[in-house]
Amino acid sequence: MKALVCILLLLETFVFVVQQQVDGGLNEKEIGQQISSEGGRQNQPQTDTLRDEASTDSKQNYNMGIPDIYTALRELAAIVTEQKANIRALQTQLREQQTFILEEMNKKNEEMSNLTLSQVEELKKENRDREIAFSAGLIQHGYRNIGPYTTDFTLTYKKVFTNIGDAYSPFTGFFTAPLKGAYMFRISIHGPGGIPANVSIYKNGEHMVTARDVQAQEQLNASNGVVLILEVGDVVYVRLGFGTRISDSYENSYNTFSGFLLFPLS
Structure with missing residues (x-):
């Protein structure tokens, strides 16, 4: 826009100079004064016009939705x-x-x-x-014969080798089951010849198994074992049959009573 205005002003001045030369001519000084006068006369309107145009362009840009860069x-x-x-x-x-x-x-x-x-x-x-297991021998010292008796006799194995879980009592000869489970028990017997030896395992007063031997002379030996299912509190013990005899010594422990828990049951 500014360039266009300048071009128009120059064209107007050129036309004016040509016309004056045709009419009688102007000297160089007069032409310069004319251009200066024209420029001064046109300068103020030109500045105002440019300012108005810039303001108009700014307003047009704002109205067209073009955002201000600083904003x-x-x-x-x-x-x-x-x-x-x-x-x-x-x-x-x-x-x-x-x-x-x-x-x-x-x-x-x-x-x-x-x-x-x-x-x-x-x-x-x-x-x-x-962990339940025990093993015991019959006598604690010396050597002696046990029996014969006129009735069955409960044996008390006093020489304790092992008593894991304290389920066996050397005072009563009873094993009392602390857990329900399957238990293995075993007895061994020894005696002099001439009189039978008969020893049995009992459970709660009920006869289970017997180890028995008879020799006319010399010595006799026997053993037996059994697996029993016990409830908590069931008792197992050993009895010498009436009319029979066994013998034992502390050093050799020929007669033994042993047992242990195979596995517990629910």
Whole structure:
């Protein structure tokens, strides 16, 4: 727009000079004064026109919806600042979540460790409860014969070799089951010849099995065993049959009574 106005002014001046030369001519000084006068006369309107045009262009740009560059930059800076704040908030939230997850994992690991330790202790206790076994010899010192008696006689095996779980009593000769389960029991007997030897295993007063031998001379030996299903509190013991005899010595322990838990039952 500005260039167009300048071109028009120059054309107007050129036409004026040509006409004056045709009419009688102007000297060079007069032509310069004329151009200067024309330029001065036209300068103020030109400036005002350019200012008006610039204002008009600005208004047209605004009316056409073209955003002001500085306003757009300020809005963009505000958006960037807001996004930075959002990113910092997300980073803080992420760190908090990571810390929470780590704390929860540590708690779970500690709980699992404690649970494992508890389970191990429980298994150890359970295994200790299942460790049931005993073995005992008949007499504690010297050598002697036992029997014959006119009735069956309960034997008390006083020389204890093993008594894991303390289920056998050397004072009564009774084994009392602490757990329901399958138990293995065994007896061995020895005696002089001439009189039979007859020893039996009983469960709660009921006869189970017998070890028996008869020799006219010399010595006699026998053994027997049985697996019994016992409830808690059931008792097992050994009786010498009436009219029979056994003999034993502390050093040799010929006559023994043994038992152990094979496996518990639910």
